[in-house]
Amino acid sequence: xxxxxxxxxxxxxxxxxxxxxxxxxxxxxxxxxxxxxxxxxxxxxxxxxxxxxxxxxxxxxxxxxxxxxxxxxxxxxxxxxxxxxxxxxxxxxxxxxxxxxxxxxxxxxxxxxxxxxxxxxxxxxxxxxxxxxxxxxxxxxxxxxxxxxxxxxxxxxxxxxxxxxxxxxxxxxxxxxxxxxxxxxxxxxxxxxxxxxxxxxxxxxxxxxxxxxxxxxxxxxxxxxxxxxxxxxxxxx
Numbered sequence: 001x002x003x004x005x006x007x008x009x010x011x012x013x014x015x016x017x018x019x020x021x022x023x024x025x026x027x028x029x030x031x032x033x034x035x036x037x038x039x040x041x042x043x044x045x046x047x048x049x050x051x052x053x054x055x056x057x058x059x060x061x062x063x064x065x066x067x068x069x070x071x072x073x074x075x076x077x078x079x080x081x082x083x084x085x086x087x088x089x090x091x092x093x094x095x096x097x098x099x100x101x102x103x104x105x106x107x108x109x110x111x112x113x114x115x116x117x118x119x120x121x122x123x124x125x126x127x128x129x130x131x132x133x134x135x136x137x138x139x140x141x142x143x144x145x146x147x148x149x150x151x152x153x154x155x156x157x158x159x160x161x162x163x164x165x166x167x168x169x170x171x172x173x174x175x176x177x178x179x180x181x182x183x184x185x186x187x188x189x190x191x192x193x194x195x196x197x198x199x200x201x202x203x204x205x206x207x208x209x210x211x212x213x214x215x216x217x218x219x220x221x222x223x224x225x226x227x228x229x230x231x232x233x234x235x236x237x
Contacts, residue, residue: 050167
C-alpha cells in the first residue's frame, strides 16, 4: 500500500456513472485508486429512475469497509447529491456533473440553455428512454477518447430513463458535506459555464482540466488526483 491511502482520512471510494454509459468507463480511475491502496466500488446503476439509482448507490455505500468518498459523473452527480446524505459519506466529488439543489432535477437544470451552448444530440424518447445519436456520440460525449473506444461507447449505450432525468432531489448532500468539482473545459454535453455555476453554488473545491464530457475515461489521472485530494482533505464533522 502506498503513502497515498495511508495519508488519507477516507480509504473507500464509490464511483457512480452517468447516463448513456455503465460503470466500465471508470476502469482507468479504478486502477489508479486501487494501485494507491484505496478500496474502490463501482456502482452499476440501471439509470431507470433517480430512486432506483439512489437505492443501488446506497447499497454500494453500505458495502464499503468504512467511510466513503462518493464520486459522480454527469447524471451521476444527481445520484450522489441525493444519496450522499448517507452517514457513511465523508465527501462528494463531482466530475463534470450535475449538482441539483432541493427540488431540482437534471431536466430542470438543462431546460434553459444559453445562446451558443452546444446541444447534446439526444434522439426523441422511445418507451420512456433516451439515447444519443450514435453517429454524433463521439463528437459530443467523448471527443478526446480513442476513436475505437468512443465508437464502442456510442454503440453500447445504456438507455437513460426519463424518470432518471426528471427525478427531483429532496435534500442535497452538498449542503451538508464537503464537495470537490472537476470542470471539463471542452465539454459539449454540460457547458463549462454551467459546471462552474453548480460548483460555485455547492461551494466545492474546484479544479479545471482540458477534456471532453468523458474526461473520466480520457484523463483518469486528473480524476483520480481530485478523488485522492478529497480523501486526504475531508473529515466528518
